[in-house]
Amino acid sequence: SRVTGDVHWTQPFLMSNGWKWTLDLSSRTDFYTYNNTPLADGSTLSTDEVRWTPQAMLQWEWQLFKSGEKTSQTLTPIVQFITSPQNKNVSDILNSDSLGLRLDDTNLLSANRFQGYDRIETGSRINYGFGWDLFGYQGGKVNAFMGQSYRFEKDESIASETSLDDGFSNFAGRLLLDFNQSFKSAYRVQIDKNTLSFNRQEFDLFLDLKRFYFQTNYILNRDQDASVTDTTASEEIYGKTFVKFTSHWGTYFYDRFNLTQDEQTEMGLGFIFENDCFRFDLGAKREYMADRDYEGNDSIFVTFTFKTLGSAGMGDSWEEIKNENRW
Numbered sequence: 001s002r003v004t005g006d007v008h009w010t011q012p013f014l015m016s017n018g019w020k021w022t023l024d025l026s027s028r029t030d031f032y033t034y035n036n037t038p039l040a041d042g043s044t045l046s047t048d049e050v051r052w053t054p055q056a057m058l059q060w061e062w063q064l065f066k067s068g069e070k071t072s073q074t075l076t077p078i079v080q081f082i083t084s085p086q087n088k089n090v091s092d093i094l095n096s097d098s099l100g101l102r103l104d105d106t107n108l109l110s111a112n113r114f115q116g117y118d119r120i121e122t123g124s125r126i127n128y129g130f131g132w133d134l135f136g137y138q139g140g141k142v143n144a145f146m147g148q149s150y151r152f153e154k155d156e157s158i159a160s161e162t163s164l165d166d167g168f169s170n171f172a173g174r175l176l177l178d179f180n181q182s183f184k185s186a187y188r189v190q191i192d193k194n195t196l197s198f199n200r201q202e203f204d205l206f207l208d209l210k211r212f213y214f215q216t217n218y219i220l221n222r223d224q225d226a227s228v229t230d231t232t233a234s235e236e237i238y239g240k241t242f243v244k245f246t247s248h249w250g251t252y253f254y255d256r257f258n259l260t261q262d263e264q265t266e267m268g269l270g271f272i273f274e275n276d277c278f279r280f281d282l283g284a285k286r287e288y289m290a291d292r293d294y295e296g297n298d299s300i301f302v303t304f305t306f307k308t309l310g311s312a313g314m315g316d317s318w319e320e321i322k323n324e325n326r327w
Helices: 318-323
Strands: 002-014 019-038 044-062 064-067 071-083 125-136 141-151 171-179 183-191 198-208 212-221 234-244 249-258 263-274 278-287 297-306 310-312
Touching: none
Parallel strands: none
Antiparallel strands: 002 019, 019 044, 044 071, 064 071, 071 125, 125 141, 141 171, 171 183, 183 198, 198 212, 212 234, 234 249, 249 263, 263 278, 278 297, 297 310
8 A cells, every 4th residue: 555645846936137947845755554465585565664755956947049030949958956865765665666767858857757656766966958949930840859867876776777876877869850740750869878879769750641641660779677687679660551541431550570589579450430429440460479378469359439428349549549649
């Protein structure tokens, strides 16, 4: 059993030269109760644990703006200083929902980069980065960001593979392209702080021409999550295509391929019928993944949705399929 409480007080300050300061003070308390909870070694745990974590964050940012005849752009440097008492991760608190810590552009400027509640980032650290935005007056935008983190004291609760446990972290960045909702592309990268090699790359491309929709995704991962014991790099590519024949009928096909092991991972296809009141989705997929006694699986699914009453089965509508890929 777990009860968590979190209180924040935030105050922004805007100076005449354009500097923006933000002060955030917070206090978090976690109560854990274990009653004969089974452990990995076969024993059980029965105890009560309390964790109280006060935290202070001071953030500085300065948005520089320039306008032209057809575009405008901004350059935004940002620096965060965050401090809290070191090592608040009580050893008797089991880690069941905070595994897989990874540094990327989405969490670099986060006060707590752990997902879940069982672990919390503590100690003193600085996060900093530069953002650049380009806006077209006729539509479309470009966003770029690159940043890094620095920790003053080593945190034993953070795996060294993440580069967030001590000193300077790896670099994390992104490049986003968005042109009038018809074309979108995203590139995300994590760069090793010592060798400047690419630990992780992720590329997404979305093309939406109303009756034709295409999505592809490429991932190369050489860095390791805190929960990963296999040090083998992974590389895969994924593609999904939708074609809408009429205003009501459409079809889709998708395929995932493991480039590291040179083998098919998953593929599927389906048909969708949709009008203002009703949606029908018939699909099939094949999973090629094998793990111990699991040798893959073939499945067929049917979805009926009455839009005013709800749905039965599984699947997504034409617009839901596209909207799930937007950011």
